[in-house]
Amino acid sequence: MSVEQNRKLIETISGRATSDGDGVRLTRVFGGQGAERFDPFLMLDEFGSDEASDYIGGFPSHPHRGFETVTYMLEGRMLHQDHLGNQGLLEPGGVQWMTAGRGIIHSEMPQQSSGLMRGFQLWVNLPAEHKMQPASYRDMPANAFPFHRIHGGQLKVIAGTLEVAGKTLAGPIQNKPTEPLYIDLHLEPNQAFSAAIADHLNVLLYVYEGDVEIGDASLQASQLGRLSQNGPLSIESGAAGARLLILAGKPLGEPIVQYGPFVMNSREEIEQALRDYRDGRLAG
Structure with missing residues (x-):
């Protein structure tokens, strides 16, 4: 009787220091070119600093289309607000799961001016048939995840x-x-x-x-x-x-075509997202 083999490590990646939003310093663990090999995941960022200057700028209002974002806080407090009227305060241990779908415009801003802020943001792709679904948002406190x-x-x-x-x-x-x-x-x-x-x-x-x-x-x-x-x-x-x-x-x-905060299946769909954002139609 054969014994099932355990999964093996086939690639090791070290993240790179970068910044995003309004100068937030973070580590991009993976993301961008070559995302196909992480399918269905598109990007993972880790942020962590007790220097307010590294995070105080936060992530002012910006759009997304075509995927989901998952923000998991280990330490610190961050406020989510979006064009749908959703508002959620992320605190230690909390999770925000946002489905951008056809389009959402949101901000994520620190609710502290000192102390440690630490956590992760993961981007999860959506299949072509779900990319243009209505946007949605779910905010869950730490006690939802014992x-x-x-x-x-x-x-x-x-x-x-x-x-x-x-x-x-x-x-x-x-x-x-x-x-x-x-x-x-x-x-x-x-x-x-x-x-x-x-x-x-x-x-x-x-x-x-x-x-x-x-x-x-x-x-x-x-x-x-x-x-x-x-x-x-x-x-x-x-x-x-x-x-x-x-x-x-x-x-x-499926094909992955990304331009900044938009992830679709073709260049034409990206160009449509840019037009929709420019003309005020992206978020419906």
Whole structure:
């Protein structure tokens, strides 16, 4: 009887320092050219600083079309406002899941002038048939995502469902077309973790503290790993423990054409988005 092989590390990526919005300093873990290999994910940013000058400018009003944004706060407070009248205060442990669809214009502005602000923003693509759906927004506080104790650590499930040690753990975000799985996993030193992840999902790991081993390879803090297709996930934390994001999703296999905050399937659709924004029609 054959034993199923664990997923292997096939690519390691170190993020690059950049800035976005009104001068917010951040690390772009991945994004831009070559996004197809992360399908259905388009971009992951990590922001984190206790210097107000690094984040105080925030992200003033700007448009999006064709995908979803997920903002997960570890520390600090950020206010979301959009043209639909939605308003949400992101606080430590909270998550904002925004579906830009055919168009949304929003801002994300710090609600503090000192102290640490730290978190992540993930962009999730939408299939062609969903890109022009009405925009929507969901704001969820930290208590919507309880940490679950597991052997050797704890985890929270933001999106999707995970089977761990005979338990089914489900996050509040479900029934998305890309079947996203979004886990924040904290492991104590030298602890093993394994979980079954459906073979049809692409899997990424981002280590934001400590380090982990994946078979005979390793990922250090601030490194993203792209894993092989098929098989369960099996990792082990290093001597300092580890904190990492597990991201999995169903690849769309569709053309990705991006121009700034617009992600569509063709150049013509991008040009239409630009016209719609210029003429005040993007957000309907």
